[in-house]
Amino acid sequence: MVQFENGTNFFINDNVDVLIVILQRLDGGSLGVAACVCKLWCSITRNDSLWEHLCFRHVSPPPEGVRTVVLALGGYQRLYMVCVKPVLDRLRKWKKGTGFDESEVMRRVWMQHEVELSLSLFCVDYYERVFLGGGGGGGGASLMFLCNAVNV
Amino acid sequence: MKRDRDREREKKSFNGGVSNGGSSGKGKIWEEDEEETPDAGMDELLAVLGYKVKSSDMADVAQKLEQLEMAMGTTMEDGITHLSTDTVHKNPSDMAGWVQSMLSSISTNFDMCNQENELVLSGCGSSSSIIDFSRNEQNHLTTTISDDDLRAIPGGAVFNSDSNKRQRSSSSFSTSMLTDSSAARPVVLVDSQETGVRLVHTLMACAEAVQQENLTLADQLVRHIGILAVSQSGAMRKVATYFAEALARRIYKIYPQDSIESSYTDVLQMHFYETCPYLKFAHFTANQAILEAFTGCNKVHVIDFSLKQGMQWPALMQALALRPGGPPAFRLTGIGPPQPDNTDALQQVGWKLAQLAETIGVEFEFRGFVANSLADLDATILDIRPSETEAVAINSVFELHRLLSRPGAIEKVLNSIKQINPKIVTLVEQEANHNAGVFIDRFNEALHYYSTMFDSLESSGSSSSASPTGILPQPPVNNQDLVMSEVYLGRQICNVVACEGSDRVERHETLNQWRVRMNSSGFDPVHLGSNAFKQASMLLALFAGGDGYRVEENDGCLMLGWHTRPLIATSAWKLLPDSGTGAGEVEL
Numbered sequence: 001m002v003q004f005e006n007g008t009n010f011f012i013n014d015n016v017d018v019l020i021v022i023l024q025r026l027d028g029g030s031l032g033v034a035a036c037v038c039k040l041w042c043s044i045t046r047n048d049s050l051w052e053h054l055c056f057r058h059v060s061p062p063p064e065g066v067r068t069v070v071l072a073l074g075g076y077q078r079l080y081m082v083c084v085k086p087v088l089d090r091l092r093k094w095k096k097g098t099g100f101d102e103s104e105v106m107r108r109v110w111m112q113h114e115v116e117l118s119l120s121l122f123c124v125d126y127y128e129r130v131f132l133g134g135g136g137g138g139g140g141a142s143l144m145f146l147c148n149a150v151n152v
Numbered sequence: 153m154k155r156d157r158d159r160e161r162e163k164k165s166f167n168g169g170v171s172n173g174g175s176s177g178k179g180k181i182w183e184e185d186e187e188e189t190p191d192a193g194m195d196e197l198l199a200v201l202g203y204k205v206k207s208s209d210m211a212d213v214a215q216k217l218e219q220l221e222m223a224m225g226t227t228m229e230d231g232i233t234h235l236s237t238d239t240v241h242k243n244p245s246d247m248a249g250w251v252q253s254m255l256s257s258i259s260t261n262f263d264m265c266n267q268e269n270e271l272v273l274s275g276c277g278s279s280s281s282i283i284d285f286s287r288n289e290q291n292h293l294t295t296t297i298s299d300d301d302l303r304a305i306p307g308g309a310v311f312n313s314d315s316n317k318r319q320r321s322s323s324s325f326s327t328s329m330l331t332d333s334s335a336a337r338p339v340v341l342v343d344s345q346e347t348g349v350r351l352v353h354t355l356m357a358c359a360e361a362v363q364q365e366n367l368t369l370a371d372q373l374v375r376h377i378g379i380l381a382v383s384q385s386g387a388m389r390k391v392a393t394y395f396a397e398a399l400a401r402r403i404y405k406i407y408p409q410d411s412i413e414s415s416y417t418d419v420l421q422m423h424f425y426e427t428c429p430y431l432k433f434a435h436f437t438a439n440q441a442i443l444e445a446f447t448g449c450n451k452v453h454v455i456d457f458s459l460k461q462g463m464q465w466p467a468l469m470q471a472l473a474l475r476p477g478g479p480p481a482f483r484l485t486g487i488g489p490p491q492p493d494n495t496d497a498l499q500q501v502g503w504k505l506a507q508l509a510e511t512i513g514v515e516f517e518f519r520g521f522v523a524n525s526l527a528d529l530d531a532t533i534l535d536i537r538p539s540e541t542e543a544v545a546i547n548s549v550f551e552l553h554r555l556l557s558r559p560g561a562i563e564k565v566l567n568s569i570k571q572i573n574p575k576i577v578t579l580v581e582q583e584a585n586h587n588a589g590v591f592i593d594r595f596n597e598a599l600h601y602y603s604t605m606f607d608s609l610e611s612s613g614s615s616s617s618a619s620p621t622g623i624l625p626q627p628p629v630n631n632q633d634l635v636m637s638e639v640y641l642g643r644q645i646c647n648v649v650a651c652e653g654s655d656r657v658e659r660h661e662t663l664n665q666w667r668v669r670m671n672s673s674g675f676d677p678v679h680l681g682s683n684a685f686k687q688a689s690m691l692l693a694l695f696a697g698g699d700g701y702r703v704e705e706n707d708g709c710l711m712l713g714w715h716t717r718p719l720i721a722t723s724a725w726k727l728l729p730d731s732g733t734g735a736g737e738v739e740l
Contacts, residue, residue: 123470
């Protein structure tokens with residue numbers, strides 16, 4: 001709660017739109033932590049549009065028609081956790097290693113490719129999970145390689 | 153335990169040897185020792201135990217003890233540890249002599265085995281008669297098989313006197329054994345790198361023996377391989393074991409049945425798909441080529457020469473669903489072998505893909521064709537619609553090489569492809585020549601290829617344990633996948649080495665060989681663009697152990713390899729405008 005000078009109180013939980021704007025700027029880990037604060041925050045962070053924003057905030061323009069596909073395949077939160085985050089993490093390390101061109105255009109092109117790759121892997125994951133009985137745990141087995149730390 | 157005592161003695165001997173003379177060392181290190189020195193110059197600590205060793209000899213004795221311990225350690229499974237307890241010590245007070253007598257008894261034990269023409273170090277087994285090889289000029293063989301075994305092994309592995317890899321003098325020790333007496337056999341395998349080299353040489357010698365139809369020698373060598381393989385670890389051991397099994401099958405003529413449950417092969421391939429990136433690479437690069445060929449088409453038809461579980465198609469359907477302008481109508485024809493239990497596996501896969509297509513909003517149609525061989529099909533059966541309305545792509549992943557086992561089959565299939573008049577043909581094959589006419593060439597090529605494959609599997613399997621990445625729980629690395637992938641490769645090895653004629657279906661050929669074949673049949677290469685290359689590079693960067701994998705571009709084709717060795721190659725082809733029976737191609 002914030003107390004203003006004129007004596008009115010500001011409860012963040014009463015201003016959900018402000019909360020959402022703030023949450024949109026967080027990364028995946030922080031969103032996970034935010035989900036543990038209270039029931040309201042939990043329900044907001046589970047809203048897929050937050051995760052959609054997270055997945056595509058660096059890609060411009062965001063790919064069209066993606067939403068129906070992603071929602072059908074399991075939602076943005078799952079896409080982020082299972083595909084986008086590991087892909088971005090691994091490739092960030094790899095790109096540092098290969099000393100690659102950091103110009104803006106190149107970066108956007110690579111982002112686009114990364115998104116496409118993530119989407120393809122996500123689709124494969126869905127297929128495996130739903131139709132082939134999947135691997136152990138929560139993830140499709142073919143994405144197991146994303147679970148392991150990279151031997152850098 | 154005897155070995156602990158040895159180690160203790162060794163430690164003491166080192167301590168004793170470091171300081172000059174026993175008496176001065178004693179005071180500094182072992183305060184509680186109060187024994188008198190019986191003789192001047194003798195190490196008193198060992199003298200307590202009843203061994204008379206001069207201090208000046210201590211270093212030497214310690215070294216011998218070390219080597220002995222290594223020898224006993226590495227050959228433990230071969231059952232010579234009994235020597236440490238059973239050997240008769242001629243003079244217990246002579247430590248150096250005791251060690252020497254143990255070591256020479258190992259070799260004489262082996263000698264006795266040799267006289268019985270047995271290579272098993274444990275000394276058991278039946279004896280067989282000595283076979284006269286004097287008529288075989290090439291290897292300059294003598295009458296005993298033991299000589300044959302070891303001299304047949306080319307290269308310096310056996311009489312190598314300049315191995316310098318290990319700090320310890322173990323290698324020089326083994327060579328001193330070699331040069332010592334003509335009767336002693338160099339069997340104390342103290343240097344595993346040397347045994348690795350020996351293993352490879354023995355494998356090649358065995359293959360050579362098989363090539364020359366010298367089956368008895370080959371039989372002995374195969375057993376020797378088994379012994380040597382045990383001393384290795386990791387990839388080399390597995391490769392050697394699979395090749396030894398395949399050679400044994402060839403020698404004893406126990407051929408594996410080729411058409412064992414194809415569903416079992418599918419399961420194995422699924423594990424292979426999950427463990428390493430080769431199949432994923434194949435699928436993604438082929439999909440990229442197909443996607444680019446299908447730009448602007450509203451109806452597309454893909455013919456998959458080996459549908460299996462249909463793992464390639466979800467990614468393509470997703471890419472089609474998200475392409476600008478919306479997805480086309482997607483038709484898939486899957487071809488597969490007959491199932492032994494008469495279930496319609498193809499229809500099941502088609503059903504799953506149809507459900508996926510509905511989920512992501514792609515119009516989908518599926519047909520399955522069961523065929524023993526691709527040559528049984530032709531364009532009329534496959535229900536090809538006119539090319540003005542529908543664009544066709546043909547996809548073959550690790551399938552076309554099987555046609556080379558029957559004469560005329562590949563030409564028939566290529567002709568059928570031309571009749572179909574596809575927009576693009578994507579071909580993924582192993583990058584190796586396992587189809588040479590001479591057995592020994594095939595064998596050597598296969599040995600190198602599968603060694604590299606197993607190396608890459610080893611690195612991907614042994615990569616670090618799972619690290620949690622957020623909400624979803626991450627299961628640990630699945631070793632069962634790794635084992636099943638190795639079984640999958642092992643079956644290929646068995647087929648390449650043990651089978652012949654129409655049974656030998658794993659007739660891999662190199663990219664250049666396929667190029668020649670496709671070019672002469674009237675196909676033109678299609679360059680896989682930079683998108684495919686980038687996607688493949690990114691995919692590999694995601695894999696643990698990904699720094700070992702290499703994507704190479706080879707004149708428009710992409711090759712995936714492990715370090716410097718390419719292992720699979722993807723290429724794309726289209727028909728030349730004036731060949732085939734269809735109307736002219738619409739160039740994009």
